[in-house]
Amino acid sequence: MTEITTSRAERPAKDAVKDESMLKQKAMMAGHYDRLTSATERGEKVCATFVPGNLNELIMCFDFANNLPEVNAIQNGLRKKSGRYVMESEKLGHSEDVCTYVKSDIGMMAMGNLAPNGKPLPSPDVLLLSYTGCFTFMKWFELLREQYQCETIMLHTPYEGDGWVTENMRNYMVKQLKEEVIPKLERVSGVKFDIDRLRENLKRSAVAEDDLVYVLQSAKNKPSPIDAYFGGIYYIGPIFGAFRGTDDAIDYYRTLRAEVQDRLDNGRGPVTPEGDMGEEKYRLVTEGPPNYTSFRDFWKMFYDEGAVVVASSYTKVGGVYDFGFRHDPERPLESLAEYCLGVYTNRSLPQRVDMLVDYVNEYEADGLLINSIKSCNSFSAGQLLIMREVEKRTGKPAAFVESDLVDPRYFSAANIKNRMESYFQMVDQKRAGVKGAAA
Amino acid sequence: MKNSKDIIDRCQQLYEDLDFTAAREWKAAEPGRKVIGYMPIYVPREILHAGGMLPLGIVGGGDQLEVIHGDAYYQSYICRIPRSTIELGVSGRLDFVDGMLFPSICDVIRNLSGMWKLMFPDVYSRYFDVPQNYADDIGGNYYKAELKELCEGLEDHCGVKITDEALRRSIAIYNENRRLVREVYEFRALEPWKAPASDVYLLIRAGLVLPVEEHSQMMQDWLAAVRHEDRPMRDNCRVVVTGLFCEQPPLNLIKSIELSGCYIVDDDLLLVTRWLLGDVPIDGDPLGNLADAFLHHSESTAAKYEPDLKEKGQHLVRSVEKYGAEGVIFASPSFCDPALLDRPMLQHVLADKNIPYIAFKYAENSGQMQPIREQAGTFADSIKLWSEA
Numbered sequence A: 001m002t003e004i005t006t007s008r009a010e011r012p013a014k015d016a017v018k019d020e021s022m023l024k025q026k027a028m029m030a031g032h033y034d035r036l037t038s039a040t041e042r043g044e045k046v047c048a049t050f051v052p053g054n055l056n057e058l059i060m061c062f063d064f065a066n067n068l069p070e071v072n073a074i075q076n077g078l079r080k081k082s083g084r085y086v087m088e089s090e091k092l093g094h095s096e097d098v099c100t101y102v103k104s105d106i107g108m109m110a111m112g113n114l115a116p117n118g119k120p121l122p123s124p125d126v127l128l129l130s131y132t133g134c135f136t137f138m139k140w141f142e143l144l145r146e147q148y149q150c151e152t153i154m155l156h157t158p159y160e161g162d163g164w165v166t167e168n169m170r171n172y173m174v175k176q177l178k179e180e181v182i183p184k185l186e187r188v189s190g191v192k193f194d195i196d197r198l199r200e201n202l203k204r205s206a207v208a209e210d211d212l213v214y215v216l217q218s219a220k221n222k223p224s225p226i227d228a229y230f231g232g233i234y235y236i237g238p239i240f241g242a243f244r245g246t247d248d249a250i251d252y253y254r255t256l257r258a259e260v261q262d263r264l265d266n267g268r269g270p271v272t273p274e275g276d277m278g279e280e281k282y283r284l285v286t287e288g289p290p291n292y293t294s295f296r297d298f299w300k301m302f303y304d305e306g307a308v309v310v311a312s313s314y315t316k317v318g319g320v321y322d323f324g325f326r327h328d329p330e331r332p333l334e335s336l337a338e339y340c341l342g343v344y345t346n347r348s349l350p351q352r353v354d355m356l357v358d359y360v361n362e363y364e365a366d367g368l369l370i371n372s373i374k375s376c377n378s379f380s381a382g383q384l385l386i387m388r389e390v391e392k393r394t395g396k397p398a399a400f401v402e403s404d405l406v407d408p409r410y411f412s413a414a415n416i417k418n419r420m421e422s423y424f425q426m427v428d429q430k431r432a433g434v435k436g437a438a439a
Numbered sequence B: 001m002k003n004s005k006d007i008i009d010r011c012q013q014l015y016e017d018l019d020f021t022a023a024r025e026w027k028a029a030e031p032g033r034k035v036i037g038y039m040p041i042y043v044p045r046e047i048l049h050a051g052g053m054l055p056l057g058i059v060g061g062g063d064q065l066e067v068i069h070g071d072a073y074y075q076s077y078i079c080r081i082p083r084s085t086i087e088l089g090v091s092g093r094l095d096f097v098d099g100m101l102f103p104s105i106c107d108v109i110r111n112l113s114g115m116w117k118l119m120f121p122d123v124y125s126r127y128f129d130v131p132q133n134y135a136d137d138i139g140g141n142y143y144k145a146e147l148k149e150l151c152e153g154l155e156d157h158c159g160v161k162i163t164d165e166a167l168r169r170s171i172a173i174y175n176e177n178r179r180l181v182r183e184v185y186e187f188r189a190l191e192p193w194k195a196p197a198s199d200v201y202l203l204i205r206a207g208l209v210l211p212v213e214e215h216s217q218m219m220q221d222w223l224a225a226v227r228h229e230d231r232p233m234r235d236n237c238r239v240v241v242t243g244l245f246c247e248q249p250p251l252n253l254i255k256s257i258e259l260s261g262c263y264i265v266d267d268d269l270l271l272v273t274r275w276l277l278g279d280v281p282i283d284g285d286p287l288g289n290l291a292d293a294f295l296h297h298s299e300s301t302a303a304k305y306e307p308d309l310k311e312k313g314q315h316l317v318r319s320v321e322k323y324g325a326e327g328v329i330f331a332s333p334s335f336c337d338p339a340l341l342d343r344p345m346l347q348h349v350l351a352d353k354n355i356p357y358i359a360f361k362y363a364e365n366s367g368q369m370q371p372i373r374e375q376a377g378t379f380a381d382s383i384k385l386w387s388e389a
């Protein structure tokens, strides 16, 4: 759920040549933060919302700049600032037990609320509490509302408890959009809602979504031209953030797709911070968010071993597109509702297991690796059962490591490395066993 | 007339019985009876009752259950209640339960609903969602349709029939139960020395495993008994305890708070028993009436969105004022996101009103009460000093 700009500390090795898509994304992100930090002086209103259930196409209809606090937390994690922010927030009375995204955000506010460009972020004019896939969201925006005292709009997405969307859920969401969300956004922005403008935005979303899916599914090839977790996090950046529905996103994904096609055509593996990855030795599916404070170290543990992630659930947290869903200009509000209903963390546990099993099979992976995040009950509660189920159904080994999103105190490189090394040995043994049995 | 000790002894037996013998006996008494488990925070038990089923509250394993399997399902940074609930399931203690309802309270219980589906595929498991939008034609219609779906699911799975007539009868029976629960709470607030918080807890908790009619009778008997009994009044201060709405504190924790000099005059334990604040109307559309009560006359808690910033936390202030409390104790389960994320906001509201508070965390199996006793004792002393000053 991120857009990543590279900090000094995380700068790639000198010899890594940046693809055009990377440069483009970097420029888009810089533009995003410049827009946000100059919004007040330019008289532009700001809407804050969450990545899962991000209604960027709708927000754009009211000329809001879209500020996504999770994206800020990630940026602070990558820039190694989140640790201080989390501690600041704990000093202010927030429990050590709760989600560190929230605490990073609150700590950041307390310490000047600076964007990656060093300028202060504006206070939001409206908090769009798109309540999708995570209970913490509600508390998070209640806390921000207390701070900013601004209009807060709840959009409640029912959970797909039984593994499907009912008519009742969809109608409930459409009705909320029509009768609560849109009128309130109109009021705060002073802009009249124009459904044709929304349709145009959705049309653009669908174009970019097609290209994103192509990119993600390119990992079915051997070798995979992409890493669908660490690299994937870059790829989802624009579409999960403030760019879905824009021409910029269309351009970005078109460029990215062409680059991936080129890699495929030339039999090249994924890009890593140290250039092209060497021989592909292991193909993995991952479940759970990454750790951002040691993002590069974590990634290195993979590519150093020749492990590539071919599919990940995290890259579905801001929208699941690879099973066919697209934003649909013909059914604008319904498709926004279905988008929210379908994000990964709003899916039932059995659905999540099905998806991961599918990934292991479809992408011919060697197994599943779960990075269990201390902060995140939405992802983490139940992951040990998920692991056992996926192992049982695929016959492939799984591994479990623990860290946190943006709290550096919970990243133990040595433990994770050990765990990963024994996991790769397990995969080797499994392969040897299969070969032995076949011989 | 029964004496209160006998009643509470019976409640204590029910509390300690991790095999749910009473519910098993109820089920065995007539062929075809069904038992439906539910977790915190709220389910409309009227619907289960109207289908002739026994609603069975499952609130974890407490401090007496040895968790052998449950820990293999959860990381160390997740609260205790889901793992002890899994333990109850895996160890066969819930093998007589025909269905399980997992209310919308947090991501842990939400995900547990899916785990239950995978682990116990023959049991009817349902995530029970509730609206966070309180407009009648938006959240209300959604909720009514959810209730209808719940009825149909139960009818299909359990072979029961849930008619409007039966629903109306059940609403009336639960109205009475809620009235009695409120009476018990009012009584405790008026004469807390006669109604120790641990007794009140056990009495209310019995309602999670007994048929509602029996529970109502039990509360009536208890009220009649305690009104005539005398117990020494202590020089305790009066506190509201909050944060206890899901994972249960050990009984010893409740006792410790009182022993350290605080009378508990209100709490948010076992909210299902008084979630709906007034009587639900009996006439008209019963599901509509339940929906209306949920939207407009139900408790406030961390799992429920408060659309009005000015109202945030006011339920706690009102409770303090209504029951003449002198302070608030925030007791939250470790790793409980809803309780712990809500806590600072509630504390700000209290601070604005100059209401003193303290905070600590617990787990359902916490053994060490000394630190809590000391903290609560110091709190009680400071309140007394403060009020004398």
Ligand code: SF4
Pocket: A099, A100, A101, A102, A133, A134, A135, A136, A137, A345, A375, A376, A377, A378, A379, A405
């Ligand atoms: S609990 Fe998980 S999904 Fe929710 S805000 Fe935190 S990291 Fe995001």
Ligand code: SF4
Pocket: B079, B080, B081, B082, B105, B106, B107, B108, B109, B246, B247, B333, B335, B336, B337, B338, B339
């Ligand atoms: S104790 Fe808190 S976090 Fe745990 S299941 Fe209950 S509400 Fe959820």
